[in-house]
Amino acid sequence: MKSVALIDYGSGNLRSAEKALVRAADGRANIVVTHDPEFVAAADAVVLPGVGAFAACMAALSARDGVIEAMETAVRQRGAPFLGICVGMQLMASRGHEFGVTAGLGWIPGDVRKIAPADPALKVPHMGWNNLDVVSDLPMFAGPKAGQPVYFTHSFAMFPEDEADVAAWVDHGGRFPAAVARGNMVGVQFHPEKSQSVGLGLLAGFLEWRP
Template identity: 40%
Template sequence: MNITIVDYNSGNISSVINSFSEVAKDKVNIEVTSDLNKIKSTDKVVLPGQGSFKSCVEALNSINGLVDTLNEFVISNKKPLLGICVGLQMFADIGYEETETKGLGWVPGKVSKIDNQDGKYKLPHIGWNQINLIKDSKIFKDIKNNSHMYFVHSYEFIPEDKSVISATTDYSSNIVCSVEKENIFGTQFHPEKSDKMGLKIINNFINL
């Protein structure tokens, strides 16, 4: 099996690469590329994202044909994709970081700044926080409710259809921290920085 981590110059993705390689060992081939043909032919895709919604969307769009290839992979061919952090946020129709920016539109919704309640909550939301499992998600197999995951973000994804939400975290409000919609999976937290539980989530995705 082949898993492709999309490298579209969206910040340092070495920890994502290292975690997937550690979990995959020799049984799965992990490739890091923006080569469209390799993405088309792979079994699963990981879409990382660091920085702002706007900068990540622009970086995706700057590689000719990449968004079309991802749309075909996810929407037409229904192959599994895992979005991490801004990789998840880009599933939305629209994001409001820096300026209003159009997202991929895979999971209808918007990305808005977390309400810090007049400074009561620090932004970015950074560090370890518990997750509340809302539904049985394939990537949460053998993960206990209230497990701690590692977060770094100031914006939250608000999906229109609440049935896609697989986990939330409590920070100022119930923030969506994981979604599952058919073959599309996303985490707002960083599984690659979330110790053993995070590696378990990566393993669950690899074993889908």
């Protein structure tokens, strides 16, 4: 059975992400909440959740001895499928600009910056349901591509240096990336675990993905 390492570094959405992944797997994958470097390095897929500030999340992840190195082994060296959720997606970037500048994992070159809607009536944090402009052909995005909305709650977004790394866009007083994809790595700014059936469909698609 496929092993999926759901990285435990104290993220607030860890348990809801676990429940959604277990439901999406429907017995076809073993979802393991872990910060054991050996398990992570050997996992068939890796999921990094995240809520909160970029700097705090990066510090918490770095404090788990050997986990970042194990993620590098699994994802970057072995090519295991990777999914970053919300701040888990943002940590893939080169750096985050929240409470100063903090280095990220650097897996997808780019910056995490605060969103600034052109319409002052649109509030930040950006919270609620939005439709996406999906530009990726990955099957896991079939639901949003068909017009099914997904749930957001965030103030910062990831802006890749190369727009070819953007898998989907969202508009909240201006367009910004809602998802990224490069090789065996995918990240979503929205919360699939809070996006009901479309979110479960995305997670199921990720679990079946063979990049």
